[in-house]
Structure formats: structure tokens, C-alpha cells
Amino acid sequence: MTSPALQTRGLRKSFGTQEVVCGVDLSVAHGECFGLLGPNGAGKTTTLKLCLGLIDPDSGEARLLDHDVPARAREARAKVGVVPQFDNLDPDFTVAENLAVYGRYFGMKDSQIEARIPGLLEFAGLNGRANSTIRTLSGGMKRRLTLARALVNDPQVLFMDEPTTGLDPQARHLIWERLRQLTQQGRTLILTTHFMEEAERLCRRIAIMDHGRVIAEGSPRGLISEHIEPQVVEVHGPGSDLWMERARTLAPRVERAGETVFCYAAQVEPVIEDLRGQSELAYLHRPANLEDLFLKLTGRDLRD
Amino acid sequence: MNARLYAPPALSLRFIPVWRRHFLVWRKLALPSILGNLGEPLIMLFGLGYGLGAVMGEIGGVSYFAFLAAGFVASSTMYAATFEALFSAFSRMHVQKTWEAIVNAPMTLDDVLLGEWAWAVTKSLAAGVCMLAVIALFGYAKSALALAAIPAAVLIGLAFGALGLCVNAIANGYDFFSYYMTLVLTPMMMLSGVFFPVDQLPGAVLAIAMALPLYHGVEIVRPLLLGSFPSNLLLHVGVLVAYSAAGFYVATVLTRKRLLN
Numbered sequence: 310m311t312s313p314a315l316q317t318r319g320l321r322k323s324f325g326t327q328e329v330v331c332g333v334d335l336s337v338a339h340g341e342c343f344g345l346l347g348p349n350g351a352g353k354t355t356t357l358k359l360c361l362g363l364i365d366p367d368s369g370e371a372r373l374l375d376h377d378v379p380a381r382a383r384e385a386r387a388k389v390g391v392v393p394q395f396d397n398l399d400p401d402f403t404v405a406e407n408l409a410v411y412g413r414y415f416g417m418k419d420s421q422i423e424a425r426i427p428g429l430l431e432f433a434g435l436n437g438r439a440n441s442t443i444r445t446l447s448g449g450m451k452r453r454l455t456l457a458r459a460l461v462n463d464p465q466v467l468f469m470d471e472p473t474t475g476l477d478p479q480a481r482h483l484i485w486e487r488l489r490q491l492t493q494q495g496r497t498l499i500l501t502t503h504f505m506e507e508a509e510r511l512c513r514r515i516a517i518m519d520h521g522r523v524i525a526e527g528s529p530r531g532l533i534s535e536h537i538e539p540q541v542v543e544v545h546g547p548g549s550d551l552w553m554e555r556a557r558t559l560a561p562r563v564e565r566a567g568e569t570v571f572c573y574a575a576q577v578e579p580v581i582e583d584l585r586g587q588s589e590l591a592y593l594h595r596p597a598n599l600e601d602l603f604l605k606l607t608g609r610d611l612r613d
Numbered sequence: 614m615n616a617r618l619y620a621p622p623a624l625s626l627r628f629i630p631v632w633r634r635h636f637l638v639w640r641k642l643a644l645p646s647i648l649g650n651l652g653e654p655l656i657m658l659f660g661l662g663y664g665l666g667a668v669m670g671e672i673g674g675v676s677y678f679a680f681l682a683a684g685f686v687a688s689s690t691m692y693a694a695t696f697e698a699l700f701s702a703f704s705r706m707h708v709q710k711t712w713e714a715i716v717n718a719p720m721t722l723d724d725v726l727l728g729e730w731a732w733a734v735t736k737s738l739a740a741g742v743c744m745l746a747v748i749a750l751f752g753y754a755k756s757a758l759a760l761a762a763i764p765a766a767v768l769i770g771l772a773f774g775a776l777g778l779c780v781n782a783i784a785n786g787y788d789f790f791s792y793y794m795t796l797v798l799t800p801m802m803m804l805s806g807v808f809f810p811v812d813q814l815p816g817a818v819l820a821i822a823m824a825l826p827l828y829h830g831v832e833i834v835r836p837l838l839l840g841s842f843p844s845n846l847l848l849h850v851g852v853l854v855a856y857s858a859a860g861f862y863v864a865t866v867l868t869r870k871r872l873l874n
Contacts, residue, residue: 324874363716364873365617383719391717397710401638410637413630414718462718 312375314339314466314497319369320359329355331521332369337514339465342488342498344512346505346603348612352521353501354394354470360499361386361468374465387415390459394470396451398443404430404454405439408461415462425461432487433457449480456487467491469500473507485510505599515599519607529599537597537605538562538573542580545569546590559583566609573597618873622865623723631715631728632735635701639736650696650740654689655747658682661808672810675839679753683835684807686744686762687769691827693740694770695798697733698777699790705729706781712872722872726778726865733774734767741766748838755840762837768853769830775860776826782867806831826856 315337322330330352337343345353358364360371362382371378376385398407405426412422430436433453438446446454452472459467472488473481488511492498502508508515509529516526525532533539538561544552545568553570556563559579560572572580577594584592639646658681666677673680705711712725745762748754780793804811804818805827811819822828829849836843843849 361717383721386717387719393710393713393717395710397714399634399638399711399714400709401641406637410630410634411714411718413633414715414720416627416630416719459717 312372313337314341315343315360315371315373315499317356317360317369317371320356320366320371321368322355322359322364322366329521330359330366333359333518333521333523335360335516335523337497337499339497340492340495341514342492342512343500344508344515345499345501345518346503346508346515346599347501347518348503348607350612351518351607353518356518357468357470357499357501361389361391387462388465390462390464390467392452392455392459392467392469392472394474396455398451398454398458400443403440403442404435404446407443407454408458411458412461417462422461425463429457429460432460432490434483447480449476449483452476452480452484453487456484460491464496466497466499469498471501471503473502473504481507505603509599517603517606524606525602533597533599533602537602538575539597540574540577541595541597541601542572542574542577542584543569543593543595544572544584544590545592546587548587548589552587552590555583556580564609571601573601618869619866622727622861623721624727625724627720627724628727628731631720631725632731634711634715635728635732636735647743650689650693650736651743651747654685654692654744658685679839680810680835681808682744682748682753683838684805684831686741686748686766686838687805687827687830687834688802688807689744690737690741690766690769691773691798691802691830694733694737694772694774695777695794697736698729698774699781699784699793700787702729702733702778702781703784703787703790706872707784722869723865726861726868729778730771730774730861730864733777734770737770737774738763738767741769745838754838758837758840758842762834765830765833765837768833768850768857769826771857772826772830772853772860775857775864778864779860779867782864782871801825801827804828806835826853829853 313336315335317333317335320330320333321328333356345356347353355364359366360373360378362379362385365379373385374388376382378385399410402410408426408429409419409422412425426439430439433456435450435454435457438450443451456472473484476484485507488498500511512529514526514528515532516523518524525536527535549568549570553563553565556570556572560574560577562573564571574580581594584590662678662681669677671677715725716722742763745754745759749759780790784790804822805825811822811828814822829852833843833846833849
């Protein structure tokens with residue numbers, strides 16, 4: 310297959326007077342893990358819903374697995390799995406019943422679904438929990454069951470809206486490990502996240518969204534080296550605001566957020582040299598990451 | 614885009630998995646559900662039917678119990694469909710986000726709504742059949758004609774399931790349903806000849822009554838239970854079918870507006 314798994318052109322969507330998605334062009338190749346990043350309210354979830362044909366765009370077009378969306382969304386979604394932002398498992402059902410009932414929505418026969426359930430439970434690390442009720446599952450288990458449910462139809466493409474939000478580090482690492490397995494199986498993954506670490510670890514390519522627009526696109530490393538100085542020194546402590554004035558002569562870009570001063574540079578030795586003489590100031594030297602890029606592109610203002 | 618919003622509901626057999634989901638939940642919670650559906654109308658029926666019946670004597674040549682029993686078959690059918698289309702559908706739509714999970718599969722909102730409607734009708738059918746069985750057990754079903762009240766219960770379920778889904782589509786919380794229950798259904802129950810004959814009501818009030826779907830439901834069910842063929846059957850069926858069709862269309866458009874825009 311040479312056509313992309315997902316392609317959108319000029320997608321736009323307004324709710325009331327507010328335009329939430331303002332002309333989004335995306336292209337995701339088969340087998341790729343693609344991340345959509347952005348602060349809260351950037352339009353990530355709405356973009357996913359438009360790609361899935363769950364809401365109608367005001368203008369623009371989308372093609373998912375060679376089907377026009379939303380016109381042929383039913384055909385497209387037959388080969389797609391979705392992990393929503395908030396778990397919506399059926400609380401009245403057991404683990405196995407959740408999978409069985411969901412498989413029927415894809416027109417699968419009960420015997421077909423039954424045959425898939427043991428493998429799905431194995432994948433989700435829920436062996437022996439087939440007859441557990443949803444209430445007895447931990448947050449991580451529910452998330453894994455939601456992932457298993459999205460795989461019931463053996464989808465080519467998996468959409469995930471913030472797959473690890475609200476999970477503890479152990480649970481998050483387990484999900485990441487499973488998602489890597491899925492890409493190794495050749496499936497296409499499209500996820501939204503605001504965890505930069507998640508995007509850096511999983512995604513081959515990312516797009517950063519803000520105010521309904523894609524403002525940068527590329528590989529995580531490529532974007533960092535393109536947009537940002539490779540080294541960062543974070544400085545805090547009494548007198549840091551005074552020191553900041555001097556720092557401006559030592560590093561090409563110096564920013565302040567709250568009590569912390571951020572110095573970005575290709576060569577940070579002059580900054581560190583100077584800090585060694587400042588016993589009052591604490592500092593951390595680290596390589597630039599996706600979070601720095603993200604903050605540079607979308608600003609440090611709080612989003613609600 | 615507006616054309617999609619106002620298009621008639623796309624009826625497809627895809628609703629069956631949705632219906633089966635609701636049935637599976639019901640099977641797990643059947644006992645309290647049956648008690649809720651039947652307990653109250655039966656207690657009311659026996660209390661009012663025997664208690665009030667003792668001082669009322671006969672109405673139109675039949676005992677008050679027999680008169681009231683027929684009315685309660687219609688009204689409990691109405692309430693069974695209503696509760697399902699209001700409270701249960703709202704839980705699935707808004708609280709548990711079950712609908713959202715379903716439409717992520719190759720299902721549409723129209724499939725989900727059709728499944729909800731079919732399920733509400735199933736619940737009213739079950740309520741109607743149970744009421745009929747109890748009434749027959751006590752000897753108040755006069756002839757085999759009473760069996761024809763079963764399809765009548767389906768019609769009542771269709772009408773009130775559709776109306777309930779309209780209310781569900783605009784609800785902002787469970788409390789919202791009090792308006793519909795208190796301001797619409799309770800007066801409708803009073804005006805539709807469930808408790809007393811309506812022909813002695815003032816003309817203007819009678820005219821309102823005749824526009825209400827429950828009135829036509831009672832007009833079909835009561836003669837069937839008392840052993841005679843309903844008069845003006847086509848009119849009564851026609852009104853219930855009209856409420857069902859118009860109600861489901863409006864429910865579909867309102868729900869699309871709520872969830873797809």
C-alpha cells in the first residue's frame with residue numbers, strides 16, 4: 310500500500326463562534342507511530358474525532374485507510390481501534406464480557422470473538438481476570454483492558470487519546486511496552502499526548518498543535534535540533550534575577566519561569582563556569598528535550 | 614452538513630448488538646428491574662382497585678378493578694418505556710459514555726438510538742405482558758382478545774420510547790426528567806382515562822385528552838381486556854404510530870445536534 314494510512318487536508322471545525330481546528334493537514338504512513346502534541350484546548354481530541362468521522366468538519370477532507378471520512382467512516386472504522394481519553398468500559402460487565410460485547414459492534418460472530426479473547430487478555434496482562442468485574446480493576450488494568458478492547462477487531466490503525474494520562478510510572482511503562490509491540494506488529498499508531506517523554510520514546514514523527522493549528526512537524530530529535538539550542542542550564546536560588554542579567558551575556562537565549570532561569574545554548578561552559586562562583590545558586594545542566602521545544606513554541610502561559 | 618443533521622434516521626440491523634448489550638445488562642439486574650416495573654403498578658392496582666372499587670361500585674357495567682386494570686396495563690407500559698428512554702439512556706449517553714464507546718466502532722449514532730428505542734419497546738412489552746399475566750391470573754381478562762393487548766403494548770412503547778428519547782436528547786441531568794414526568798406524564802395519566810372515564814370531562818379538556826398518546830393506548834387496551842373489539846381502532850393506532858414516527862425523527866435530530874456538532 311502506497312497511499313498513507315491517514316491523510317487530512319485543511320480540516321476546520323468550529324463550536325459556536327470558536328474555531329477549534331483551523332486548517333489541519335496531516336499525513337501518517339502505514340506502520341508509523343505518529344504523535345499529536347499540544348497544550349489543553351489545542352484541538353487534539355477534536356482533530357482525532359474528525360479523522361474518525363465522529364463529527365463532521367466545517368470544511369476540509371480526510372481519508373482514513375482509503376475511505377473518505379466522514380462519508381465512508383463506517384467502513385474505515387471497521388479496520389480501526391480507538392482508545393478514548395476517558396475509560397468508558399461497561400461497569401456492569403466482567404472483563405471478558407466487555408470484550409465480547411464490543412466485538413459484536415464490529416459485526417463479529419460470538420465464536421470469532423471468543424477465540425480472540427485469551428490472546429487479548431494475555432496482551433493486556435489480564436490473564437486469570439476474565440471474570441473479574443470492572444470495579445475490582447486498578448486504573449492501569451482498566452487502561453490495558455481498554456487497549457485490548459480496541460484490538461478486538463485486529464485493527465490496522467490504532468487511535469489513542471492520551472493513552473497514559475492518570476497512570477502511575479509502572480503502569481505507564483507497561484503501556485509503552487505494549488504500544489511498541491503493536492508497532493512491531495506493523496500497526497499504525499496515532500496518539501495524542503502532552504507527556505513529552507511519551508512522544509520522545511514512542512513516536513517516529515510528531516506534530517505540535519496550538520490554537521487549532523499544526524505549528525511544527527517532524528521527528529522528535531529533528532525538531533529539537535531544528536528549533537532549539539542543544540544544551541540547557543536551569544538555575545534557581547536567591548539572587549537568580551540579578552544573575553539573570555549577567556547570564557544574558559553568557560548564553561544566546563535566557564528565559565525565566567517563576568523562580569527559575571533557563572539558559573539555552575550550544576556551548577554552556579561559560580554559564581557553568583560563572584555559576585561555580587555563585588554558591589547561593591543551584592543549577593541543573595541537561596540536554597534540551599521535547600518539553601523545551603514545546604514550551605518555546607507554545608509559550609509558558611497556563612492553559613485551562 | 615445540515616442535510617446530514619436533518620436526514621431521516623438511517624434504519625439498519627446494526628442496532629441488534631446494542632440491543633443485545635442492554636439485554637445482557639438487564640439479565641444481570643433482572644430482579645430489581647422487574648420489581649421496579651411491576652411492583653408499583655400492581656400495588657396501586659390492588660390497593661385502589663379493591664379499596665376504592667368497594668365504594669365505587671361499577672363503571673360502565675364492569676367492576677372498578679377491571680376498569681382500572683386495563684388502564685394500568687397501558688400506563689405501566691408507558692412508564693416502562695419512559696424510564697428506559699430517560700434515566701437508563703441518559704446514564705449510557707452521558708454518565709457511563711457507553712454511546713461514545715459504541716460509535717468508536719463501525720456504528721453510527723442512528724444505530725445507537727435505534728437500539729435504545731428497540732430496547733425501550735422491549736421493556737414496555739415485558740411490562741405489558743407481566744401486567745396482563747397477573748390480571749388474567751385474577752380472572753380479569755375476559756377473552757382471548759386480551760392477547761391483542763400485547764401488540765398494543767408495543768405501540769405504546771414505541772410512542773413513549775420515542776418521546777422519552779427526545780427529552781433525553783435535551784436533558785442536562787437526571788433532575789431535568791422531573792419536568793417531563795411531573796408536568797407531562799402525570800397530567801397525561803389523569804386525562805387519559807386510566808383512573809376514571811374521560812367522557813364526563815368538559816369538552817375543551819376532552820379535546821386535549823384526545824390529542825394525547827396515552828388516551829389512544831387506553832382506548833385500545835381497555836375494550837380488549839373487557840372482551841370487545843375497540844371502536845375507531847385505526848384512528849387510535851394511527852395516532853400512536855404518528856407519535857412514534859415523529860417522536861423518533863425529532864429524537865434523532867436533537868441527539869445528532871447534541872453529540873455530532
